Amino acid sequence: MTKNTAHTVLKTQALEIGYKSKSKTSSIAQNINLSFNKGELIGLVGANGIGKSTFIRTLTKVQPSLNGNIILNDINLSEYNNLELAKSLSVVLTESVPSKNLSVFELVALGRHPYTNWVGNLNKKDLETVNQALEQTNILHLSDKKCYELSDGQLQKVMLSRALCQDTNLIILDEPTSHLDMYHKAYILKLLKTLTQETEKTILFSSHEIDLAIQLCDKIIVMTGETVEYDTPCNLISKGAFTNLFPSDLIKFDEKTGSFRVTK
Amino acid sequence: MLFLLNISLGSVSIPVEEVLKSFFIKIDNEAWYYIIQNYRLPKAITAILVGSGLSISGLLMQTLFRNPLAGPFVLGITSGASLGVALVIMGSSIFGGVFATIFSSSWSMVIASSLGSFLVLLTVLLASFKIRDTMALLIIGLMFGSITSAIVSVLSYFSSADQIQQFVFWGFGSLGNLTWGEVAVLASFCSVGFIITIAKIKGLNTLLLGENYAKSLGLNIKTNRILIIVATSLLAGTITAFAGPIAFIGLAVPHITRQIFNTSNHKTLIPAVFLIGSIIMLICDSIAQIPNSDYTLPINAITSLIGAPVVIWLLLRKRKMIF
Structure with a gap:
């Protein structure tokens, strides 16, 4: 699934995200090292409140990062002005x-x-x-x-x-499937997949549709409280990355089907 | 047409043809000529400026605050102006006679209300540099309104009936008392406001998507916000200074226009709002004059009496508010 002729669109180097106020700094995730390649569909999954939105807000320059760099098309994100950024990165918000x-x-x-x-x-x-x-x-x-x-x-x-x-060349969508029925969730994500193949744009979306993301994405970012895992869906499953995504008292990840089951 | 009709109607009725002629040659009837040149014409021009200016600034505020209830006065412009005027009219009894003699010319009200609205706007503008959320700005504007109207209440408590009446009369609004010089000042300030508005059409359209999307499209939110506020204050501020606080037009005309043209695109809306604002103001002014009688009704009452039913009717007919 990895492309050899890959062209990096966005890269993060030792990125630390979180919020900074005058009195204190609250870090949400540290040492994020990712790179998105041309034409990839990338899913971002994680429990509510784990920092998916913060991550997206940082990538789209809505809020500053605490540490590290974000390199978009070989230029540091902090060097973009609004208009230049608008020509390299588009967003769909919630x-x-x-x-x-x-x-x-x-x-x-x-x-x-x-x-x-x-x-x-x-x-x-x-x-x-x-x-x-x-x-x-x-x-x-x-x-x-x-x-x-x-x-x-x-x-x-x-x-x-x-x-x-x-x-x-990069589109970031924040939870594009919320409020939609099952069919349209699949429809939108499938459409994203088709678009990455047809247009060679890179698309990153955050979603709670883990099953669909596993089936459609080239790569998935899994955010848990401690770590940020980034790999192909297959590798993530064999690494057991989804097992620790949620507390195990209610739902459990089934590695065979690639979906969550309610524990009885 | 309406422009001519507006000039021709009044306590002395002048035929429309004579009005038209008077623009090009000196007509025979000296009295008519004098009335048209020195009274009716400046008044009609003022009506157009006031109607279009208030409507445009209402449109700007509704788009900026993404709130259909916003009007040109949400930023506290009227309240600032009324505070200024209240201080001039009623403050004299408190601060002594010196004050009263200084501010007795016809310009005093204009200066006082300009100063008042300018000060309030300056504060709001300063706040807009600091605040990230546009909604918070709306609340601040409303708070200023409350503070100033409270001060006005306190002032009127200590004032004589005469002074209160004078203040109430200012509150009625008036289009008629402007000299050519004053019309020129009003027109030049309004033009600057209109030019800024036209220059910001693209930004206004982008703002329809909300500030976050607008920012993601490369729009500089702060610059746009400040320019839009400056345009609004130039328009609404000078108009209030010269014609008093004219209610309703600024809130209603953008809604009427959106209902008629069924669009939110500012490329269409701005010229349409300009036109409809002028037309409605001319109609209201013609009615306020009560043709062939010596009475002049307060323009402020007429705008609401005419405009409110129109908005209600449009909303009932379409059953859906377009914003």
Whole structure:
């Protein structure tokens, strides 16, 4: 599953994440050394409150790291300004968009923001990119709909489409499958997989769908209180990385099926 | 059309053709010419500036705070202005007669309300440098409103009925008392506000996605926030200074426009809000004059009386609030 001709998109070196206030520093995870390659689908799993969001916030430069480096496309993350970063990294957040009165097309087209002129007009290339992004996420038929007319599943596709449109080689999604039914969870994650193969973009997503992540991801980051494991799903299973993910009194990881079972 | 109609109507009714003619040549009827040149025309221009300016600043605030209840005055602009005016009108009895004689010219109210709103805005602006959350800024603006209205209450408790009446009259709002010089000042401040708004169309559209997404798209949130606040304060601040606190327009017009045009895209909204704001203000002013009578109703009451039912009707008809 590893690619020999891999091109590193993002790399962390001895990264320490956490929060810093005037009085004290609370570290959440230390010594994270990862590298994401071109065209990989990477899952980020871990229990609630373990620091997945903090990790994502640090990678997307919403909050500073405590120590170590994040190298995005061979440049240190701290050297990017907002606009340059927007051309290399796009995100899909958990929050919903406050204005649902935009049409799907308008919302997706806002992904072109870093490239458009001062008034935000779309040129021919922008329009092509927008249409391509709509097509890749199978929502071309929705493009004239208003966002308030859409279901949660459709809305998630729109947000993904907007991120694609931003034309970055790394997309980070924070829990893209929450609020969705089983079918749409699988649909969105499968779509991410297809996109990494078709577009060679690197996609990182955090999720609680461990079973699906094991089946679809090229690599998975497993965060527990003490460690951050990063490997292919197969290796992680044989290492027993998922066994310690949750307290063992209620659910247990079944290595044969790659899913969790309720202990009876 | 409305512009001409607005000029033609009033306690003395002047035919629309005569109004049109008077722009190009000196018409025969001296009285009419004088009324148009020195009274009706500046008033109509003021109405357009006030209507469009307040509406635009309302739109800016609603987008910035992502809150459909925001209007141009959420940042405490009116409260600052009313505090300034209250101090001039009612403070004289407390601080002594010297104060009263200094502030007796027609500009005194303008200066007082500008100073008042400017001071409140400066504080809010300083807060906006410090605060990361835009919502907190909204609360701070509202708190300032409470503080100033409390001070105004205390002042009115110690004031004479005359002074209170004078203050209440200022609160009615008025479009009519502006000289050409004042109209020019108002127009130039408003233009700066409009120019900033147009320059920020792209940023405003991006802000529709929420601040976090906007930031991820490379938008500098702080710069945009500050510029939007500056534009709003220029518009709402100068308008309040010259025309008094005119309610409702700023809150309602963006909603009316969104309902009519069914869009949130600022490229369409800004010109549309500008236009609808001017139209509504001209209509309201024409009604306030009560054609062919000597009475002039407070413009502030008319804007609410006309505007509120329109908004309710639009919402009932569409059954869905568009934001």
